[in-house]
Structure formats: C-alpha cells, structure tokens
Amino acid sequence: MKTAFSFDTVNTRYQEPNRNRVESKYYWEELIRLTSAGGFEAIELPFDLGFMGARCAFPFSQVALDVKYGGAEGFKSLLAESGITKIAGLQGTAFPAGDADRYVGGFRMLGSRMLEHAKRLGCDYAVISASPEVASLGGLPEKKEELLEKLAGALNELAEEAGDVKLCVRGEYWGILRGAELPKFMEKVDKRVYINVDLAHAAIAGEDPVRFIKACGGRIGSVTLTDTSFHDEDACWKGPNPQFPKSCPTQVFRDLGEGEIDLRAVLGALKEQGYDGWLTVSNRQTKDVSRGILRARYTLKKEA
Amino acid sequence: MANIHYSHMSHWKGVPYKEIPNFRDFYYEDKTNHAYYQSWDMILKYHAGCGYEGLEVAPWDLMDILKLFRDLTEFREFAGERGVQISGMFHGMGPGHIRENIPNCVAQCKAAAEKVVVMGGKHLNVCPGIDWAQGGPLTEEGITNTIDCLNEMGRVTEDLGVKLGIHNEFFCIMNLPNHRRIIESTDPKTVHYCLDTAQVSIMGEDLCTFYEDYHDRICTFHLKDTADPGLPDEKRYAPSNPEIQDDGHRWFWEPGLGVLDFEGLFKLLRKYEFKGWATIETDGTPDLLASMAYAIYYFRDKLGTIYR
Amino acid sequence: MGENIKYSYMAHWKGIPYKEIPNFRDFYYEDKTNHAYYQSWDMILDYYVATGFDGIELMPNVREMSSLFGTPKNFGDYVRSKGVQISGMFSGMGPGHIRENIPNCVANFKNAVDLIVELGGRHINLCPGIDWAQGGPLTEEGITNTIDCLNEMGRYSEDHGIQLGIHNEFFCIMNLPNHRRIIESTNPKTVHYCLDTAQVSIMGEDLCTFYEDYHDRICTFHLKDTADPGLPDEKRYALSNPEIQDDGHRWFWEPGLGVLDFEGLFKLLRKYEFKGWATIETDGTPDLLASMAYVSYYLHHVLDKIYS
Numbered sequence: 001m002k003t004a005f006s007f008d009t010v011n012t013r014y015q016e017p018n019r020n021r022v023e024s025k026y027y028w029e030e031l032i033r034l035t036s037a038g039g040f041e042a043i044e045l046p047f048d049l050g051f052m053g054a055r056c057a058f059p060f061s062q063v064a065l066d067v068k069y070g071g072a073e074g075f076k077s078l079l080a081e082s083g084i085t086k087i088a089g090l091q092g093t094a095f096p097a098g099d100a101d102r103y104v105g106g107f108r109m110l111g112s113r114m115l116e117h118a119k120r121l122g123c124d125y126a127v128i129s130a131s132p133e134v135a136s137l138g139g140l141p142e143k144k145e146e147l148l149e150k151l152a153g154a155l156n157e158l159a160e161e162a163g164d165v166k167l168c169v170r171g172e173y174w175g176i177l178r179g180a181e182l183p184k185f186m187e188k189v190d191k192r193v194y195i196n197v198d199l200a201h202a203a204i205a206g207e208d209p210v211r212f213i214k215a216c217g218g219r220i221g222s223v224t225l226t227d228t229s230f231h232d233e234d235a236c237w238k239g240p241n242p243q244f245p246k247s248c249p250t251q252v253f254r255d256l257g258e259g260e261i262d263l264r265a266v267l268g269a270l271k272e273q274g275y276d277g278w279l280t281v282s283n284r285q286t287k288d289v290s291r292g293i294l295r296a297r298y299t300l301k302k303e304a
Numbered sequence: 305m306a307n308i309h310y311s312h313m314s315h316w317k318g319v320p321y322k323e324i325p326n327f328r329d330f331y332y333e334d335k336t337n338h339a340y341y342q343s344w345d346m347i348l349k350y351h352a353g354c355g356y357e358g359l360e361v362a363p364w365d366l367m368d369i370l371k372l373f374r375d376l377t378e379f380r381e382f383a384g385e386r387g388v389q390i391s392g393m394f395h396g397m398g399p400g401h402i403r404e405n406i407p408n409c410v411a412q413c414k415a416a417a418e419k420v421v422v423m424g425g426k427h428l429n430v431c432p433g434i435d436w437a438q439g440g441p442l443t444e445e446g447i448t449n450t451i452d453c454l455n456e457m458g459r460v461t462e463d464l465g466v467k468l469g470i471h472n473e474f475f476c477i478m479n480l481p482n483h484r485r486i487i488e489s490t491d492p493k494t495v496h497y498c499l500d501t502a503q504v505s506i507m508g509e510d511l512c513t514f515y516e517d518y519h520d521r522i523c524t525f526h527l528k529d530t531a532d533p534g535l536p537d538e539k540r541y542a543p544s545n546p547e548i549q550d551d552g553h554r555w556f557w558e559p560g561l562g563v564l565d566f567e568g569l570f571k572l573l574r575k576y577e578f579k580g581w582a583t584i585e586t587d588g589t590p591d592l593l594a595s596m597a598y599a600i601y602y603f604r605d606k607l608g609t610i611y612r
Numbered sequence: 613m614g615e616n617i618k619y620s621y622m623a624h625w626k627g628i629p630y631k632e633i634p635n636f637r638d639f640y641y642e643d644k645t646n647h648a649y650y651q652s653w654d655m656i657l658d659y660y661v662a663t664g665f666d667g668i669e670l671m672p673n674v675r676e677m678s679s680l681f682g683t684p685k686n687f688g689d690y691v692r693s694k695g696v697q698i699s700g701m702f703s704g705m706g707p708g709h710i711r712e713n714i715p716n717c718v719a720n721f722k723n724a725v726d727l728i729v730e731l732g733g734r735h736i737n738l739c740p741g742i743d744w745a746q747g748g749p750l751t752e753e754g755i756t757n758t759i760d761c762l763n764e765m766g767r768y769s770e771d772h773g774i775q776l777g778i779h780n781e782f783f784c785i786m787n788l789p790n791h792r793r794i795i796e797s798t799n800p801k802t803v804h805y806c807l808d809t810a811q812v813s814i815m816g817e818d819l820c821t822f823y824e825d826y827h828d829r830i831c832t833f834h835l836k837d838t839a840d841p842g843l844p845d846e847k848r849y850a851l852s853n854p855e856i857q858d859d860g861h862r863w864f865w866e867p868g869l870g871v872l873d874f875e876g877l878f879k880l881l882r883k884y885e886f887k888g889w890a891t892i893e894t895d896g897t898p899d900l901l902a903s904m905a906y907v908s909y910y911l912h913h914v915l916d917k918i919y920s
Contacts, residue, residue, distance in 0.1 A: 014318040015341045018590045018645050025550035026644075053438075055545045067544045135371075240371035244320035249330045249342065287334045327869055328839055328862075335860045337899035346906060353908035354662050387913050531637055552644045554637075561636050591646035593901055597662035598655060605661050605695065 001267070001275065003300060004042035004088035005035050006224070006282040009289050012058055016287070025057035025068055029078065031289065036082040038293035043084055044280045047092035047114045047126070062117055072120045088278045089125035089222055090118050091170070091196075096131075098138025103131075104150040111158040111167065118165045124278060125166040125222040127196045130182065131175040135240045144176060152188045159190035166277075168196035168221035171205070173232065174242035179207030183215045194221025197270075198282075199261050200228035200253055205237070209261060213269040223270060225281045225296075227259030228252060243285070253285040255292045257299030264303045279304075306612050307578060310604060311358030311391035312351055312596050313526060313585035314365060319344050322372040322382070341593075344372065344379075348386040354597050355604060358391035359383060360583045361423065363416065376422045384424075391581040392427030392524070393420050394471070399434050400453030401446035401477060413457040417466040427524050427581060428461055429469045429498040430454075432486070433477040436541045440477045447482050451489045458494030467523045469498030474506040474540050474555070475547055483507065484517075492521055500526035500585070502556050505533040505564055507540065512568040519572065525582040527603060529562030530555055554588045558595050559602040566607060574611035614920025616886060619911060620667035620699035621660060621904055622834065622893035627673070628653050631680045631690070650901075653680070657694040659901055663908040667699035669891045670731070672724060688731040699889040700735025700832070701728050702779070707742050708761030709754035709785060721765045725774050735832050735889060736769055737777045737806040738762075740794070741785040744849045748785045755790050759797045766802030775831045777806030782814040782843060782863070783854050791815065792825075800829060808834035808893070810864050813841040813872055815848065820876045827880065833890040837870030838863055862896045866903050868910045875918060882919035 010022050010031065021027045035043060050061030057068045059075060069075040076087070094110045097103040111128050118126040130151065134141045141147075158167055169189075171182035179202055186195055195216045202212040213220065230252045236245040243252045257263070267279075281300075286292035323345040324330050331339040340346060351359060361369075366376075373379040380390055395416045400409040417428050433442075433450060442450065454470065461468040470487065472478055478486055487497060499522045505511050511533075515522060532555055539546060547555070559566050584603065586595035604612065632654040633639050640648040649655060660668060668691060674684060681687040688698055703724045708717040721738075728736055741750075741758060750758065762778065769776040778795065780786055786794055795805060807830045813819050819841075823830060840863055847854060855863075867874050892911070894903035912920075 014320055015316045015347075015592075016338055017341065019317065020588050020590050021552065021644055023548045024552040026552050053545060056548050057550060068550065241320060244342075246321060246323075246372070248326055249321050249324045251333050287336055287338045328865065331862075331898075332860070335898065337897075337902060340899050340902040340906075346902075349909035349913075350902065350905035352913055353664070353905035355664060386909070552641070554640075557637065589646075590640075590644065591649050593905060594646060594649040594655075594659070597659045597901060597905065598649070601658040601662035 001270065001277065001279050002042065003040065004044050004086070004278050004280040005038065005040040005293065005296065006044040006091070006280050006284070007031070007059070008044070008046050008091065009283045009286055009292055022058070023056040028057055028059055032079055032082045032084060034290055034293055036084050038297045041084055042086040042088040042278070043079070044089045044091060045087060047090040047117060049110065049113060062120070076121065087121045087123050088280060089123045089127060090114055090121070091127040093129040093132050096133070096136035098140060100140060100143065100147045100150055103137065103140065103147070104154050107151065108154040108157065111154065112161060115158065115161050115165055115167060119163065123165060125168055127168045127170050127222055127224070129170050129172055129175060130177040131172070133174040133240070133242050134176060134238060135242070137176070141176060147176065148185060152185070155193045156190045159192040162192055166194050166221035168194040170196040170198050170224070171201065172198070173201045173205040174237040178237070179205035179212065180215055183217070183219065186219060195219045196222045196224060198224040198226055199266060200226035200259070203228055203261060204230055204232050204252070209266050210269040213266065213273060217273060220270070220273065220275050220277070222277055223275065223279050225256055225263070225279055226284070227254045227256050227261050229254060229259045251285050251287070253282070255283045255286050256281050256296040258295065263299065267304055308573070308612055309357045309391070309581050310355070310600055311360045311581050311583040312356045313360045313394070313583050313587070314362045315585070315587050315592060316347060316365070318365070318368045319347060344382065345386070348383050348388050350593055352387035354600050356388065356596070356600060358389045358581060360391050360427070360429070361393040363393060363395055366419070376419055380423045390423040390425045391583060392425040392429060393423070394429050396431045397433055397453065397457070399439065401433055401439065401442055401450045403449045406449065406453045406456065409453050410456045410460060414460045417461045417464045420466050421464050426467060427469055427498065428466050429471040429524065429526065430457065431473055431476060432470050435475055435545055436477045436479055437475065437543050437545055438477070440479065440541060442477055442482055446477070447486060450478060451486055454486070454490045454495050458491055462494040467496050468494065469496045469523050471498040471500055471503070471526065472507065473500070473503045474535060475545065479540065480508045483509070487518065487521065496523035497521045498524045498526060500528065501564055501569065502528040502530035502562070506530050506535045506555060508534050511564055512572060515569055515572050519576045524580055526585040527559065527582055527599070528585045529557040529559045529564050529566070531557060531562045533563060556586065556588045558586055558589070558599045567610060570607045570610040614916060617881070617920055618666040618699070618889050619664070620669045620889050620891040621665045622669045622702070622891050622895070623671055624893070624895050624900060625650070625656060627676055628656060653690070654694070657691060657696050659904065661695045663904045664912060665696070665904065665908070667697040667889060669699050669735070669737070670701045670733070672701055672703055672727065674727060684727055684730045692732065698731045698733040699891060700733040700737060701731070702737050704739045705741050705761060705765070707747065709741055709747070709750055709758045711757050714757065714761045714764065717761055718764050718768070722768050725769050725772050728774050729772055733774070735775050735777055735806065737779040737832065737834065738765070739781055739784060740778050743783055743853055744785045744787055745783065745851050745853050746785070748787065748849060750785055750790055755794060758786060759794055762794070762798050762803050766799055770802040775804050776802065777804045777831050779806040779808055779811070779834065780815065781808070781811045782848050787848065788816045791817070795826065795829065804831035805829045806832045806834060808836065809872055809877065810836040810838035810870070814838055814843045814863060816842050819872055820880060823877055823880050827884040827886070832888055834893040835867055835874070835890055836893045837865040837867045837872050837874070839865060839870045841871065864894065864896045866894050866897065866907050866910070867892070868914070874915060878915050878918040
C-alpha cells in the first residue's frame with residue numbers, strides 16, 4: 001500500500017483568515033514543497049470542469065493547468081522538482097440537479113472528463129461521488145430506485161472509458177448511497193468500476209470502517225484516510241450543509257489521527273482483503289494545512 | 305445625521321453557519337480563531353461593532369446563504385436584528401455586448417434586482433460585461449449592444465426602485481477606450497454609476513477628475529485604494545485573467561495604503577453634497593476584519609473631518 | 613462614548629514592534645499573511661477608534677514605550693493624537709503581605725503611578741499580591757500587612773489624582789476567605805475597587821451581589837465573562853499556576869459568550885448611576901480584534917439599552 005496526500009486539504013470555499021492566499025499560484029507552489037517535506041511523494045487532486053476558467057490558480061481543472069502551469073506536463077514537472085513523482089488520483093462531485101436525467105447526465109459528463117484528465121496526468125484512480133448532499137437534489141431521493149438505476153447505467157458506460165484508471169464510487173454520508181448501501185448497489189455495476197473506501201464517511205453513516213472494508217471485498221479501488229469524531233445524532237445528513245451541523249457546530253472531518261477512527265484496525269482489514277493500492281490522506285476541513293500535513297505524517301508513522 | 309452611510313462588501317465567501325450555539329465547545333475543538341469567522345451571527349455583529357450600517361451582498365454567496373436561512377427575507381431580518389441593513393448586491397451583466405444575449409441578461413438583472421428588493425436594498429452594482437480576456441475589444445456593434453442592454457436593465461431596475469450602478473473593472477470588456485462614451489450614451493435617469501475608486505483608477509481614469517465629471521451619475525461607491533493606477537493596456541487585457549496574480553500581487557488595498565487621493569475625493573463629495581450608501585471594499589485582503597476596521601476608521605473618522 | 617460610561621479596551625496585544633509601518637505594502641509582501649496588520653501601534657490604535665472604544669488600558673511596558681516613542685509622555689501624546697485616551701494601567705502589588713517588602717512594593721507602586729500621570733491616565737488597577745501558589749494562604753499577619761500596604765499605596769495614588777482599584781484574581785493570595793475583610797479594612801477614600809467580573813466570579817462571589825454590596829467602592833471595571841464561576845479551592849490554589857491551563861482551557865470569554873449576568877449588572881450600574889471608565893478585557897482570546905468587534909456590538913447594541 002502506498003500513501004498520497006490530497007490537495008482537498010486547501011479551503012477554497014469558506015471564510016478563514018488569510019484565505020486570499022489560496023487564489024494565487026505561489027501558494028500552490030509552496031504547498032507542493034510542504035507536502036513533499038511532509039514525506040509524501042504522491043498527491044491527489046480535486047477535479048472540476050473549469051467553468052470558472054483560470055481566474056484562480058487552483059490546479060483542479062484542465063484549463064487552470066493549461067493557463068497557469070504549462071499544461072499537464074508543466075504541472076507534473078513542477079511536482080517532480082519537489083520530489084512528488086505521482087498524481088495518484090482525482091476526486092470530483094457532479095452538480096446537483098432536481099431532475100434524474102439532468103443529474104445523471106451531469107454525472108456522466110463529469111466522470112468522462114475526469115477519466116480523460118486522469119489519463120493525461122497519469123493517475124491510477126478517479127473517485128466520483130455517488131451524489132452530492134441529498135438536500136440539494138430536490139425530490140430525487142424519493143425516487144431513489146429510479147435514480148440508482150440510471151446511475152448504474154451511467155457507471156457501466158463509464159467503465160468502457162476507464163482503461164487503466166480505476167474509476168471508484170464514493171458514498172458520502174450525506175448522499176444517496178450511505179454506508180453499506182454502496183457495496184450492495186455496486187453488485188449491479190460493471191466490475192471494472194470500483195469502490196472508494198472513505199473512512200469518515202462510512203463511520204458517520206453508521207458503518208464501522210472495518211466492517212465496511214469487509215463488505216467491499218475485492219472491489220476496493222482506492223482508500224481515503226479521513227478521520228472523525230462526529231456522530232450524526234440529529235440526522236444532519238438529510239439537511240443542507242451536512243458537513244456543518246447546525247444544531248451542534250463541529251469540525252466533522254478531523255485531521256488524520258485527531259478523531260476516533262482506529263487506523264491500525266483499518267489497515268489490518270485492508271491487508272486481509274489483499275488491498276494493495278493507494279491510501280490517500282484527506283484533511284479536508286483542516287484549520288492549518290501545514291500542521292495537518294505533519295499530523296498525517298506522524299499518524300502514519302505511528303499506526304502504519 | 306451623517307450624509308454617507310457605510311456598507312461593507314461581503315467578501316467572506318462561504319459562511320458555513322447561521323449561528324453557533326455551542327461556541328465555547330466549538331472553539332475548543334481547534335483553539336484557534338477559526339471559530340470566530342464561521343457564523344453570520346458573529347460576522348454581522350463585527351459589522352455593527354465597527355460601525356458599518358450596511359452589508360453589500362455578493363451574488364456568489366446567495367446559494368450558501370439560502371442553505372442557512374429560510375429565504376432572503378429571513379436573512380434581511382437576521383441582519384437587521386444585529387444592526388445591519390442590506391445596502392444592495394453586486395451583479396455581473398454577462399455577455400450583453402452580443403445582441404442575442406440581451407434578453408437573458410436583462411432577465412437575470414431583473415431577477416437580481418428583485419432579490420435586492422426582498423433584502424431591503426437600494427443598489428445593484430453591475431459589472432458591465434464579461435472579461436476583456438474572454439471577448440475584447442468591444443466592436444462598434446458591441447458598444448451599441450452594451451448601451452442598449454444597460455438601458456434596458458436600467459429601466460427594469462428603476463421600476464423596482466433599485467438603482468443600477470455601472471461598476472466597471474479594469475479587466476472588463478468595457479474599458480478605457482469606450483468607458484465614457486458608454487456612460488454618456490446611457491439614460492442618466494435610469495443608468496447610474498457605482499464608482500469603484502481602485503478599478504477606475506487602475507483602468508486609467510483620474511479619480512477626482514472622474515468624480516467631478518460624473519458626480520451627477522454616481523449614486524454610490526466601492527471605496528478602495530490601489531498602488532497601480534493607470535495600468536498599461538497589455539496588463540489589463542492579459543489573456544490569463546489578470547484579476548488574481550500568480551505572485552499574490554494585490555491590486556487593491558485599504559484606503560491610505562495605496563496612492564489614491566481620497567482627501568481630494570471627499571472634498572468633492574462635500575462640494576456636491578453626496579448623500580447615500582458607500583460600500584467599503586477590501587478584496588484581496590488577508591484579514592477582512594482588520595481591513596474593514598481600518599478602512600472605516602480611515603473614511604468615517606479620519607476623512608470624516610472633511611465630509612461625513 | 614455613552615453619557616455615563618466610557619469604554620476602554622485592555623491592551624493584551626503583548627509587544628508591538630513598530631510605531632508605524634511606512635512601507636506597509638512591501639512589509640505585507642514579505643509574507644502575504646495578515647501578520648502585517650498587527651505589528652504597529654498606528655494600525656492597532658486605528659482599530660480602537662473603528663470599534664468605538666474611547667480608551668486603552670495599558671500593561672506596564674515602559675521599555676517598549678521608550679524604545680518606540682522616546683518617553684512615556686510621547687507615547688501618551690501619540691495615543692491621544694489617534695483619538696484614543698489612556699484610561700489607566702494594570703499593575704501588581706507584589707509580595708506586600710510580608711512587612712519587610714512593603715517599602716519596596718510601595719516604591720514600585722509610586723513609579724507606576726508616576727508613569728500613569730505622565731501617560732495621562734486615571735486608574736491603576738492593582739492585583740493585591742502574589743499568586744496563591746507562591747505563598748498562600750494569607751496568615752493574620754499577612755492580611756494586616758496587605759491592608760497596610762494597600763492603604764499606603766492608596767494615599768500616594770490619591771494625592772496624584774490616580775484611583776487605585778484593587779483588582780483581585782481568582783488565583784491571588786488575597787482570596788475568598790479574606791477578600792471582603794481586606795476591602796472593608798482599607799481606607800474607602802483612597803483604596804477603591806476595580807471589579808474584574810470574571811475573576812471575582814471564578815473566585816466564588818456572585819457578581820451582582822458583589823456589586824450591590826460594594827458599588828460605592830467600585831470605581832471601574834474589567835468586564836469579561838466566564839463559564840467557570842465558583843471554581844473550587846483546590847483549583848484556584850493549584851501549585852502549578854492555574855492561570856494558563858495545560859490543555860488550553862479558557863477561564864475568560866467575551867461578555868455574552870460565558871454565563872455571567874451582565875444585564876443584571878448593568879441594571880445595577882443604572883441603579884447606582886455609575887459614571888466613569890469600564891475596561892473590557894479578553895485575555896486568552898485567539899483574536900483580539902474579533903473580540904473587540906464582537907464586544908463593541910454587545911456593549912452598544914445590547915447593554916447600552918439598559919445603561920450607557
């Protein structure tokens with residue numbers, strides 16, 4: 001098993017002091033060096049379709065890489081200069097829509113473009129969310145079976161495009177495939193599509209991560225190491241902003257090692273399943289990117 | 305009674321919580337100052353604490369706002385309870401320089417103005433087109449279409465009791481070669497101007513001259529400073545959007561930290577007896593609260609000796 | 613400023629390395645974070661004005677004042693030129709519970725009073741002894757010595773137009789068993805009381821009852837909140853100084869974020885027609901400016917409605 005560090009660690013969306021820095025290229029150039037200093041030789045990138053063009057230097061879309069970093073090759077050279085030799089994978093979520101055909105159409109397009117981008121960057125996997133938060137899907141969750149059937153169809157089509165890239169489906173705790181629902185759903189999907197195991201999402205959905213890994217069996221295509229101490233007692237997953245539970249604000253996703261998940265047990269379970277792929281650290285709600293990198297490295301040293 | 309009512313441009317980006325009822329516990333999770341910037345409750349209180357009467361809403365935040373509040377009326381009431389009014393909203397005209405887009409641009413403008421009405425605001429400050437990098441320069445036809453689009457938008461906003469203020473930007477498709485011509489070709493009764501002091505200076509206008517020339521069209525302001533007045537064409541028209549610079553160079557600064565003549569401007573405000581909202585804007589700052597505190601001190605307390 | 617209460621903010625900024633930063637933009641660019649915004653007295657005092665504070669209460673950092681301003685008087689003049697008054701200074705009595713130390717404690721106190729006179733302040737808020745962990749409990753002799761020391765100090769300060777306010781702290785050697793006795797044994801004409809609302813509550817007094825009982829002695833305040841009123845003896849008397857907790861637990865919160873009854877207190881201020889300075893203190897906050905802005909809101913939009 002090899003480790004990567006996800007650049008979803010950077011808050012591009014919400015308010016915090018010094019947030020302005022992340023819009024400029026110099027910030028990402030330094031982040032690459034800091035990630036390498038944290039002992040990581042591989043990264044994961046969030047993927048977006050680039051509708052905002054290259055206004056900001058987030059290296060998440062093809063257009064941003066082309067305009068700001070000299071394309072895929074230019075970006076890979078920049079990484080290599082700092083000792084990061086691999087972009088392990090990508091992750092993306094389709095735009096919400098209240099209509100099944102529109103949503104699945106968007107899902108299909110995202111998947112296709114992400115696979116294309118993953119091949120360009122030499123990635124081993126691409127993680128696609130089964131859905132965004134249910135509260136943003138209008139009345140769709142009530143027609144869940146119909147939606148899941150269309151989703152399975154879209155995934156089967158994407159399986160034909162995947163090639164050497166492992167397309168992996170993630171079931172967020174706030175989505176339409178929570179916890180154990182995901183491996184069950186995947187029985188209907190082409191075996192060339194895999195499952196992404198995200199520890200915190202499984203745990204918050206009420207599925208012990210070790211049990212979840214066993215349920216996924218040999219279908220695990222990528223593993224995202226996230227941590228949490230959040231217990232969704234108020235069913236925040238059903239409402240808007242589920243990762244910011246309004247009844248009791250808290251940092252849902254903790255830096256690796258700072259939550260309750262038993263990483264040692266998880267790694268043991270993965271070994272038992274014969275998993276030999278990427279373990280990608282995601283400190284997606286960190287309050288301090290640099291500290292998060294070091295915390296992750298320390299935790300991996302201790303538990304892995 | 306002050307003549308100038310200060311509003312603050314909301315560059316807070318996503319604010320994840322409406323309120324944080326368990327503030328101490330939330331603070332303890334991390335023990336940094338992050339907890340202080342995570343709720344509209346606290347952020348609005350900072351506005352009131354700094355003496356801002358208003359907030360100008362960013363349209364890109366509406367989706368996040370509506371996840372937290374039942375509707376924009378609730379948002380307005382929530383802000384009001386904390387001593388803050390909504391002065392207006394920013395808006396982008398979009399590609400109205402292409403004739404077939406005009407109906408859609410006008411429809412979007414109307415929808416935005418309706419939201420301003422719901423929020424109790426007065427101003428819709430409109431960037432008059434797409435980025436220069438995406439379609440400049442404006443052709444003669446493009447100029448005509450821009451004028452027509454603005455005039456139509458002005459009619460619909462005026463009917464709703466909202467003032468449309470052209471808010472030009474140094475990298476906009478409407479730029480120095482046609483800026484004044486377009487302003488002067490629009491209907492002065494319905495198409496007003498929101499003077500962004502930095503944007504217009506970077507574009508190449510002299511701030512005080514511009515205000516002197518168009519004071520009767522200027523209904524409001526985005527007050528901010530710059531150290532880059534008169535930026536050359538090739539930089540304003542750069543194909544990679546120049547707004548965010550790779551090396552973190554800031555176009556915009558808090559007043560007094562750049563080079564613009566705000567004292568001169570305030571003497572003109574006094575001369576022409578400006579009355580109304582003025583939005584203080586500090587995009588690009590690393591610390592919105594420090595900037596908003598510093599900026600209102602500068603305008604209200606320091607320049608307030610010239611005119612308030 | 614209200615009619616009756618002038619608000620000061622306690623300077624917990626620690627060392628401020630610059631008087632002014634004339635090359636602000638370049639200084640900012642060295643790091644491109646918000647650090648630059650908190651490095652000069654110039655900007656920090658602007659934040660005071662912006663957030664509506666009338667005054668600043670100082671920590672006795674003569675060395676810094678002198679190195680940046682030449683003399684304390686120059687520092688005081690500078691602060692006033694920015695629109696901020698100096699309400700007073702905090703200080704510590706030292707080990708005056710031991711008789712042979714009294715002359716030295718009084719001598720240091722006199723220096724502090726002289727400094728406040730030079731700075732143009734009004735209050736010296738005095739912690740009445742060393743930490744309990746360093747020498748508690750007070751013996752009978754210790755109590756007598758403390759009273760005598762305070763009385764001697766009070767004479768000097770009153771003669772120089774400065775009000776000495778006993779500012780007790782929950783971990784101080786003067787503590788709940790002898791707090792009231794010592795207050796009542798000192799000269800009411802020259803030894804006053806600075807009511808630190810959190811410290812006294814943590815120590816075990818009920819805030820409103822204490823104010824009701826001693827309103828005629830209380831000349832000023834440190835207004836701050838707590839979530840730990842009535843802390844048990846063993847915690848207050850802990851041998852490892854309890855002020856800063858190993859796990860980052862905060863004793864003090866911004867007014868309104870803890871559990872104290874400020875509205876009840878302000879009703880009493882109204883009843884007894886308090887007039888004068890009240891200092892807001894937010895030691896332990898991760899963000900002094902956020903705390904200032906928040907507190908300003910709370911004072912002017914909540915508590916002022918009861919009494920200002």
